[in-house]
Amino acid sequence: MTTSALEIKGLEKHYKKFSLGPLDLQVEKGTVVALLGGNGSGKSTLFRIVMNILQKDKGSISLLGKNMKENEVESKQKVGFVGDLLEPFGHLTIKELANHISYWYPTWDADYFQYLLSRYKMDGNEKYGKCSKGTKKKAEFIFSISHHPEILLLDEPTSGVDVVSQRKMKEDLTLFMENGEKSILLSTHIMEEVKQLCDYIYLLDEGKIVYSFEKDDIYDSWARIWITEIPENLKAHPNIVHVAHAPLQITTNDFQQVQQELESHNVTISHIQRLTLEEVIEYFVEKNN
């Protein structure tokens, strides 16, 4: 039995001025994966290809163990998607939209939908097209979870959403993950969401995955170390990723290893500071720029 909820291999999509991939990405069952990247790095393009709204040029996508394209209806019934797809239906009210959407999902839970409408203080009789940006996002979010999907693909689900509703969304996503069998791929620019919800992080830059890591490894591995001198043979150490002067400090992505080597060279360590998730992400963004 597969443990992979989403497996992308060798994915490529080429526009005239932008290329996505080649790219591999995996979301294991029971995990939340963050897809992070600057504006225009290709996040929405990736989501749309997975949802088969956009055609890929190369590669394979397996969703819940099956080829997405060959099992499109069955696969999509197990997916909840947020990604600005509802604009063409702006003339419908939220409730009318729900009626249409529920038709596609055998597992649609009308009671849960009603509960979520009142939880997010939504007016079901409001026309979708007349809703504010944040209200549209909330509506999309509610639609995406009302059929109890197995995997959520969420492209900036909290963008423009007020802080109270953001908190409620985080609570609902935490609840969604509770049985250990569900999965989420989430793109966001909000670091708190990554810290609170995600297990793994993929960094996307100009269409390429430049780094992927387990969130909890950051604290163990990354550190800034203040030292008195740097031995000549450690200057090009593969795990020393940055050296700053005045005062002399090194940044490492393998703290244990580098600390041991510094100690074996009798280098005095005056201070150690673990890096935050933001600092590590900034490091990669700057490195690639």
Ligand SMILES: Nc1ncnc2c1ncn2[C@@H]1O[C@H](COP(=O)(O)OP(=O)(O)OP(=O)(O)O)[C@@H](O)[C@H]1O
């Ligand atoms: N239909 C299209 N034709 C040509 N280029 C496109 C098309 N759609 C998207 N692009 C380009 O693909 C690139 C990636 O866009 P995408 O929307 O995937 O980025 P993103 O990471 O989601 O950005 P943001 O964080 O701003 O939402 C951009 O340079 C964009 O101009």
